[in-house]
Amino acid sequence: MEEDPILATLKILIIGESGAGKSSLLLRFVDNTFDPDQSATIGVDFKVKTINVDGNKVKLAIWDTAGQERFRTLTPSYYRGAQGVILVYDVCSRASFTKLDMWLNELQTYANRTNIVKMLVGNKIDMENRAVSRQEGLAFARRHQMLHIESSAKTKEGVQLAFEELVQKIIQTPGLWESDEARRDGQLRVGDGADAHQGACGGYCALT
16 A cells, blocks of 8 residues: 655744753654653754644654753754744743743744744643643734644643644645645645634634
């Protein structure tokens, strides 16, 4: 049986403050594992995963960047060519939320695509000492035209959906990812699955 062709290879970045759970989200998504003693990323981590979204097979090249200030000089080149970015904050850390503006400024400075798709993820919702409400996160996302979801890398809640929603929005954004070959072949199948999400705003808000 012949495998479906890969529609596109997308470069996805995960950014945010150190300790927000970026690496844990990536590990949960790619390997379905969780390490409560996950050490901080040094420099950049990189993983690849192929997923199916709306009948399209898409390969994701995911870059997990270090949140610490001393590694900032390593990352500007990694912004270039990215089609999607996941900004992570810890719902139990007000500081990680207030730093989001800084991360957005950095993204705007170094990303070379104006139509890059942004997903805001409020992580660690399994914890009890919440400091940032879901409404605050949603308001920030709306203000900056971002998708929004809350997640827990520990329980898996929202993790898969965050990446799938991001990829779906990238596929729906004209000119962001297509190669000439993909356009010629007409491989894109954005069908009922895409339309079904447009009016839904459950644990996330997909902004058009």
